[in-house]
Amino acid sequence: MWSNNILETIGNTPMVKLNKITKDIKATVLAKIETTNPGNSIKDRMALKMIEDAERDGRLKPGGTIIEGTSGNTGMGLAIAAVIKGYKCIFTSTDKQSKEKFDALRAFGAEVIVCPTNVDPEDPRSYYSVSSRLEREVPNSWKPNQYDNLSNSQAHYEQTGPEIWEQTEGKITHLVVGVGTGGTISGTARFLKEKNPNIQVLGIDTYGSVFKKYKETGEFDKNEIYPYITEGIGEDFLPQNVDFSLIDHFEKVTDKDAALMTRQIAMQEGIFAGNSTGSAVAGTLQMKDRFKEGDVVVIIFPDHGTRYLGKMYNEDWLRERGFLKDDKLTARDIIRKKDNPEIVTIDSEKTVLEAINVIKSLNISQIPVTQKGMVIGKVTESDILDALLENPSLKSQPVQTITTTPFPFVDLNTSIDKISTLINKENIAVLVEDERGRIEIITQFDIINAISL
Template identity: 50%
Template sequence: MWHDNILGAIGNTPLVRINNVVEGLPCTVLGKVEFFNPGGSVKDRIGVTLIERAEKEGKIEPGGTIIEGTSGNTGAGLAIAAIAKGYKCIFTTTDKQSQEKVDVLRALGAEVLVCPTNVEPDDPRSYYSVARRLAEEIPNSVYLNQYDNSANPKAHVETTGPELWKQTEGRITHFIAGAGTGGTISGTSRYLKDQNEDIQVVGVDPMGSVFYKYFHEGVFDEDEIYPYFTEGVGEDILPENMDFDAVDDFVQVDDKSSMQMTRRLAREEGLFVGQSCGMAMAGAIQWLNDHSAELSEDDVVVVLLPDSGFRYLSKTYNDEWMKNHGFLESRPEVTADEVVKARKAPRTVISAAPDDTIGDVIERMTEQSISQVPVVDGDDVVGSVTESRILNRLVESPSARDEPVRTIMGDPFPVVPASLHLNHLTSYLEGDTGAVLVERDTGYTVVTKSDLISALARMGRNGNGSS
């Protein structure tokens, strides 16, 4: 027997018992291993469904273009379906995603546009906004919008949920999964709870995402949003497909725990999986330990493992990347405040006002031997100026020294709390600005990449680093 095309190979992925990383738990823990899908992830399941919904509603005609914002996996699922159905694909993604994911999409014939991560969702540069704009500009194209398109959870009501019920012979008692668009956890939960309303569904959220606090407090807190490294999970928006009523609890996991568990699954279970898989398993173990008194040997827990480790070879499975972000060392958590304190000497924040001239700022930066300054208007940080912006303007017009700084200033440096941990601090510093403003009791202070490197080196010499 054979399939007519690759789409027939989607689904019916195996359940694998987890043994070593869950040692001590009284229940049976199973991993739903989604990298067995042809595109390597759980998102293959929604690729066909999203496209077929668009066809049914007349939103795309033969030879048209599929447009979607993706962290990589949905794009691969859509690209495979598009190949089988004769469509072109354009995907927007963020500069946070691994190069392997971008390479996979291009290998499948898609055009990929990489957009900045650290912008607001409604910013015209965001990958959401760029995808919407392209769909408006390109004839015979459709923006599928996996975040709000009900065909997303429908795919899991029709496939993932029934598979889990059948594979466990109806014995499943808990389903634990990460949440991004909300489609996987919401759709699977709906099916399972229709079979047995007592099944517990637990969502796992990365720190820096809004779901955890929204679930527990009903508050969309923008202060909870900050960059994190774990890809393809969590959100800075509330997608319509995230059905919080279908979830019984949410737990939160930091990047370090996610990355280390990802590696443990590979080394101790033989499951070569991706970052969000490690996050889901770390969150599952955390929740199960917290509720161990309620568990028995009759409980069957399924943890959804969304994708393959091959898309993270340059990150999670690269020792240098892991070390550079503090995910391998055993050193104590380093905060932004400790980085500031580790400087050889205190530093006064040198700033500019929007109406200061470029010439004044050049002199200020030269005197202080600094390469970038925040632009402050009263108590508000309204922008930033860097050497490169000044240089580019002077090359265009040498007389620009008399122009106000507001004409060349860029986005403000991100403002972060003094308590921000190292792994999140480095994710800010990897952005275009290369600097942040740390908010301390004594006011703001600038921290740059060189500050961080010097601080970590000094901590290491003082015995506070890894052994």
């Protein structure tokens, strides 16, 4: 039997036992795999519910525009529903979200406006404020407001909770969920606790978010708020969908542990999941002493790994943040192995003839060009030759007249693989700033030299 449209495929997601990654936990640990939803995330459930409730009470009218602040997944759910139902979409998001998420939203015809992360929610530049302003300005528009719209948690009360209860045959003892808008954990918890009040509901939070301290002290502490990398969980305000009375404990997980665990899930369980899943599994392992033989722990896996290919699944991205250390050579190693690490530069006001003399005397093939100590470009042997063949009188002109685009800059943790891909006919070297703030140059010869030593 077929579905009449893609929206009818939302829900009824599979549950899978975890084996290797949870081997140190005495309980049975199950993953609720939400990536099988059409938008590859659990947010499809509440996106459709919010739209249908708004249609029912007249807040969303035919031909309207849906405007929402989203980290990506809710936007995807809204965009898919909008395609089927004939609405336009404008989404605001933060610059910490992965590019893949924005590309996916645009694939469904949505407009995406990227806003700064490190501003207060009340700041007019925040993605909350921008979406609210657009709702006022765009005719026939509706803002779902997933944070405070209780249709969000209601979707999980009606769908996710009953599915988990049925799939575990009522044996679930612990529910582990990353907390962002709060809809998933609160709606699911409300249903499950009505069935069995003894079920423990464990929320996963991140450092830089206010949830854990607020739960434990009742204090909203702005000193708890600072930028973090983990996507999809944590907040710097209190969404109405977070029902703290239903959450028994919050466990904080670091950005590093979340990112590395995201990768481990794929490598050990064969499940290609997103960043908040990494947080949830890492948090579950941190809480292993809470679980005993015979317990049934359900972890919600909210979204798919394809949204994080440029981040958690990118080794250079991890190295740049100090999350990943392995045996591969990095820019730091290459510089240490250089015979002469001191970089030679030439000021932009020096003449082309002086540049020629430097190249000849030092037997080098390129020189970074500086202006007031800052690298602004480069000159190479071929640049000089091409320029003089065209106009021999350029010898007396400032070198800046033939300066070309500067070499790319890389981080000290950039891998040798990434550096090799950056060095080509157009860029015969890369630049890197060392621990003391000095600029160093890495050429193809330096890479060969580092490998052979």
